[in-house]
Amino acid sequence: GAGVSQSPRYKVAKRGQDVALRCDPISGHVSLFWYQQALGQGPEFLTYFQNEAQLDKSGLPSDRFFAERPEGSVSTLKIQRTQQEDSAVYLCASSFGGRGLNTEAFFGQGTRLTVV
Amino acid sequence: AQKVTQAQTEISVVEKEDVTLDCVYETRDTTYYLFWYKQPPSGELVFLIRRNSFDEQNEISGRYSWNFQKSTSSFNFTITASQVVDSAVYFCALNDYKLSFGAGTTVTVRA
Numbered sequence: 001g002a003g004v005s006q007s008p009r010y011k012v013a014k015r016g017q018d019v020a021l022r023c024d025p026i027s028g029h030v031s032l033f034w035y036q037q038a039l040g041q042g043p044e045f046l047t048y049f050q051n052e053a054q055l056d057k058s059g060l061p062s063d064r065f066f067a068e069r070p071e072g073s074v075s076t077l078k079i080q081r082t083q084q085e086d087s088a089v090y091l092c093a094s095s096f097g098g099r100g101l102n103t104e105a106f107f108g109q110g111t112r113l114t115v116v
Numbered sequence: 117a118q119k120v121t122q123a124q125t126e127i128s129v130v131e132k133e134d135v136t137l138d139c140v141y142e143t144r145d146t147t148y149y150l151f152w153y154k155q156p157p158s159g160e161l162v163f164l165i166r167r168n169s170f171d172e173q174n175e176i177s178g179r180y181s182w183n184f185q186k187s188t189s190s191f192n193f194t195i196t197a198s199q200v201v202d203s204a205v206y207f208c209a210l211n212d213y214k215l216s217f218g219a220g221t222t223v224t225v226r227a
Contacts, residue, residue, distance in 0.1 A: 004160075033214060042120075042207050042217030043161070056214065089159065099213035101149045102168060107161040 002026075004108035006092050012114045013082045021077045021111045025094030032075050033105060034067055035091040043091055049075060050098055082115045089113070118143050118210045122218035130226050135195045137221050139208030142189065145169075148210060150184065150191045155205040155220070166211075167191065198225045 005024040013019050025032050031050055035043035036059075046065065048056040051072035060067070064082075069075040079086055089112050093105040119142040129135050141150065152164040165177065167184050174183050183192045195202055203225045209215040 035215075040219075042209075042219050043215070045214045045216070048214055059214075091161065093161070101147065101211055101213060102166060103211075103213070104151075104163050104166070105161075105215065106163075107153075109159040112159075 004092055004094055004106050006090075006108035006111050008111060009109065010112050010114075012116060015083060015115055016081050017115075018078065018080045019082055019113065021079075021090050021113070023075045023077070023092030023094075023108060025073065025075070025092070026096075026106055027073075029094035029096050029106075030098055031095040031103070031105075032069055033093040033095075034075070034077050035093065036061075037089040037091055037110070039088070046077070046090075048099075055099075079113075082113075084115050087113055087115045118145075118212060118216040120208050120210050120216055120218035122208055122221050124221045125219075126222045126224070128224045128226065129198055131200060132197050133225075135198050135202070135223055135225075137193045137195075137206050137208070137223070139191045139193065139218060140189055141191065141208070141210050143210055143212075145212060148212065151209045151211060151215065152182070152191075152193045153207045153209060153217075155207060157204070161207065164206075165193070195223075198223075200225050200227050 034046040037043040045059040049069040064080045089110040091110045093107045095103045153161040205220045209217045
């Protein structure tokens with residue numbers, strides 16, 4: 001596609017429910033990032049994939065968070081047993097190259113997760 | 117550890133006024149890149165500009181200009197002759213392959 005596509009755009013989950021958020025990056029982009037953006041804050045890094053390899057998961061807040069990119073394209077961020085503090089916008093970004101300092105990342109519109 | 121501080125939470129201006137956004141950063145790296153992103157109400161982050169740590173030359177691109185001063189660890193961004201469409205949240209970010217963002221500055225341009 002022309003840009004990074006995320007689905008769903010909005011998700012309401014009951015506390016304790018599992019959710020799965022999807023990211024479809026720009027075709028051919030090697031790198032894929034997930035960020036979490038709390039209300040009124042800047043995005044915070046969660047995890048990074050280079051093709052299908054998850055090279056950095058240092059930002060995942062707990063073992064309830066799991067991400068995968070099995071074929072090196074579409075990625076899924078899964079949150080198990082959701083809690084209210086998981087409410088945030090989850091942003092996906094992709095970039096053409098690997099781990100470059102000057103690489104421009106292209107962002108999707110995000111998935112707004114609300115846990116009630 | 118990387119840290120980016122945007123001290124201004126909100127700025128409100130009247131159309132055609134200039135807007136300057138402040139950004140201060142901390143890093144131990146000697147080579148790094150700084151970015152500015154814009155987040156309109158639709159939600160996606162839009163890349164605006166980038167600057168590497170070796171180039172302190174200030175530049176102008178259309179209505180955007182930036183002032184990078186390594187001595188004070190500042191990377192300020194100016195929108196000249198603001199327009200209503202410039203209303204958005206603006207983020208400064210430091211890149212060590214993953215972005216570390218500031219808290220953002222909400223810019224409101226009134227007609």
